[in-house]
Amino acid sequence: MYVYDEFDRTFVKERVNDFRGQVKRRLAGELTEDEFKPLRLMNGVYLQLHAYMLRIAIPYGTLSSKQLRMLGHVARKYDKGYGHFTTRQNIQFNWIKLEELPDAMADLASVGMHGLQTSGNCIRNITTDHFAAVAPDEIEDPRVWGEIIRQWSTLHPEFTFLPRKFKIAISAAKADRAAIRVHDIGLRLYENEAGEHGFEVMVGGGLGRTPFLGKTIREFLPKRDLLSYLEAVLRVYNQFGRRDNIYKARIKILVHEIGAEAFSKEVEAEWAQIKSGPLALDTITVADIVSRFQYPAYEALKDETEALESAKRDKQFETWYENSVAPHNQPGYAVVTVSLKPEGAPPGDATAEQMEKIAGLADRFSFGEIRVSHVQNLVLPHVAQRDLPELWRSLDALGVATPNVNLISDIISCPGLDYCSLANARSIPIAQGLTRRFRDLEKQRDLGPIHINIDGCINSCGHHHIGNIGILGVEKNGEEVYQIKLGGRSDSKAQLGELLGPAVPAGEIIDVVENIIDVYVELRKNPHERFVNVVHRVGLEPFKERIYAAH
Amino acid sequence: MPLIKDGRIVEDRFVRLDEEGPLPDVVPVLVPAERFLGNQAEYLAAKVPLGVLWPNNKRVSELEPYLGRLALIALHFPAFKDGRAYSQARILRERYKYKGELRATGDILQDQFLFLLRAGFNSFEVKKDADAAAFAEAAHRYSIFYQPTGDGRTTALRERLRRFHANKTSASVPDKEHAS
């Protein structure tokens, strides 16, 4: 985990003071709401339906136990005792008072946390693989590069007032667990034929009203050029991205309108000018960042095959183990996913108590480290295999050991109309209904991996375009109705889903999803053929027939 | 509107010309880009200090041939949220080495001062008196900077390395205080 030094700590404190002054000016009437809004957004403060919402950055999804405990404290002291982990590896609190915000931020700053760049038209919190540095299929720790980008982009004087928000994701593994192709910039760190590590740079991915997958504008970018190249991309976007229409302001539209080739040319011309300037990353600079990452002092352990076999005689443990435990790159260790998707609960919510206790478990079993995944679960990344049974019992007691990771009830959902002022329809109650309908875990396992994503409006914070089943709430004559997309995926074979047909009323959506699943079960060649593969093999027709024939 | 230049509230000595009207020959003038680009020769030959008011949707590379002659370039922020002129400023300062006055005009609040300074602006037409009065404080709200720009402020990365080496020579342990 990256350890803040006095520079970072001073900076975060200065930030809190800056914001404290801005809040004071607002409350005294010296700033109008129009003036204040971009300032509060720069600190992650939104106004939702019932209150202000504070979104806190969790850079590349890594938290220390101390930080998670502090989040629990903030939830208790300034909010209603819970928080919501988002698809961008952030956390948000829904009930914060503006008057108390500077104090909440000061508390967060004491553990190096802040809401900077979690909203507004700037470079947002960098996201990456939640299995970074522990995944066996990774070539190096992508968080080092996430940290380098984080520092460079922090209050960037040139790129804080972009046409629109800007999201960067990095992956350094074979499997893409960071959905890099639906980001404004996706960076894939890989080894080329010459054995050097560098980045494939994809630009212009994004969801929302006009979904696009990112287009590769550079096949191989040497690591030393990462920042200068990013600066070139951002400079082109800052100057030429559209500002006349909020729906056309993302970089994807610029790339689409002028074409990836012309865009790439413009970037290369700019890059040529700054490439050998002060942004070039020499090895000492990178080594300095690397030195500030602390890695666990792993014990020399062996894989605990036998002990685990005997523990697995407990069927419940076995189920959980098979579902929620992933391989670690160190022998004798494992990566544990903590499910924040219990039956009937809002996906991604955690109570203060859960945060505090999970922090305690991280101290005992995971070298004090926790990850947040973009599917709104938590991860304990460094668990000794011998501790798994005990950890499982503790997680189970906290209600966070539902063995549904990657299964149909592991739903991604945006907050929707229950919180969000932009929403057209609710999404959380749909998620809750689905987890109840598919409560039978044995049935869920039989269905295999299925990703359902739900959004309350076309902004697509819940990524419905890339859900295997994507559900979008829309409003029609004052009623909530839901559109369905099938066949989307966010992995290395990223693809956008296709619209199934007319929207269905709220009262029918759960049945409709169940019908879709029935069709899948009938059509799969064998129990191992995944839902999304069946959709791609047979197309939408059989699903349409079942859903709409009766109507 | 108060004008701040090089950290102080000052009188604006430039007379702003609009689209029409004659060119005064004794006072410094600030000319809109359109007007300037129509008759560069005339303006460049004028005896007075010359400024150009440049819109944020035109490439500043067009100004390159005239930079030596320009005493002032005013870049425009039609709204607080519209940040195009930050890029223009950096290109003028860092790429074309423009040395004259670089002024921010339009929707300028105290919360932008530091960004503007870092991008290379040295004068500011501020909307509110209170914001102008807050300049000195606002310009020093931060002491840590993470990215190199042409303003010469040292970055956290470089400062760390410097201290690291300084410490090494005095044989002490580098600062590695841990937050967790």
Added chain:
Amino acid sequence: MTSPLQQKFKVNGPVVVTANRTTDGIVIYRTANGWSAKIEDAAVAMTSTVALALLKDAHADSVYAIGSYVAPVEISESKEIVPGNLREKIRQAGPTFELPVSG
């Protein structure tokens, strides 16, 4: 963007003016001469002229309240003011499911 005051709107049925309170963000309603957190205190307008007047007063108080706008309400048989659509119901009564509770 046109200012809300320049917006033309038709009022078909009862409406109120609502906003969020600046200090803490809670939902508030414009009363005859101020604000209240309770919808039952809201001043109900039946015509666009009255609604516009309420909205104008609300906007004049932009330090206290954010984003004032006109929202539909219904008057129940017992003469209670109730929110006129789902969004307003949720704003008034909170999320439609049980909130997580911490131990």
